Amino acid sequence: MQINSMQEFSKNLKKIKIGNLHDDNIHIWKIDFTKISSNIKTYLYLLNNDEISRANKFLLKNKYKSYIATRIILKILLQYYINREGYKIQLHKNQYGKPYLKDNEIYFNISHTSDMSLIAFSKNKEFGIDLESNECDNNIVNISAKYFTQREKNWIENLPNNKKTKGFIYCWVRKEAYIKALGLGLSLPLDSFNVISQEQKKISDNKFQIKKWFLHPLDISINHLGAICIQAPKIDLIYFDASKII
Known part of the structure; x- marks a missing residue:
């Protein structure tokens, strides 16, 4: 067999x-x-x-x-x-x-x-990825207040009401991808680094640099948000359907 x-x-x-x-x-x-x-x-x-x-x-x-x-x-x-x-x-x-x-x-x-x-x-490259559904049952205000930087909290607060949940997930997947790339888990406080720029006004597909690491968006589906963090300012992301294997 x-x-x-x-x-x-x-x-x-x-x-x-x-x-x-x-x-x-x-x-x-x-x-x-x-x-x-x-x-x-x-x-x-x-x-x-x-x-x-x-x-x-x-x-x-x-x-x-x-x-x-x-x-x-x-x-x-x-x-x-x-x-x-x-x-x-x-x-x-x-x-x-x-x-x-x-x-x-x-x-x-x-x-x-x-x-x-x-x-x-x-x-030959260490990296981290994160994926989340667009549906979020959490109280985004309480969570962002506890784990996000002041810049990120202000950014979410200034988004339109119908974009706040997506804005929270947008920041969350970026943070998760970064700490997974470092391999440190939650030993690295999530409010110790920013995942958006001071100038960013809306949810976008822009890349973002943290020290030697770069955050890139993932194109998964309309129902999900994802991010990858890797030490490369430009990377070719190639997608495959795993259901075709088995």
């Missing part, structure tokens, strides 16, 4: 015509959970015992499915990018929980919402 499924994965990947991963591009795989078949559990052999144990702790079926789908597709794609059988791939974590490959030129990062995951890959 494992050999047959691996051959099928390789066949499907060739159909997609992925192309090579270069220093100046990022491959971003979109996982729409509504497109993932229930037979995803057929490929659980790709996960290690710790991953299976974590998956079994999810009480909600959609949480379980989204977790195993993301991890399985991650293993399949890692096999492609580093040319190694998925079930032999060992992932490590830094002290803040960011996963990585040891002694390898391939970097990856994951983000997810309730209905979609992103898995992105780069060559």
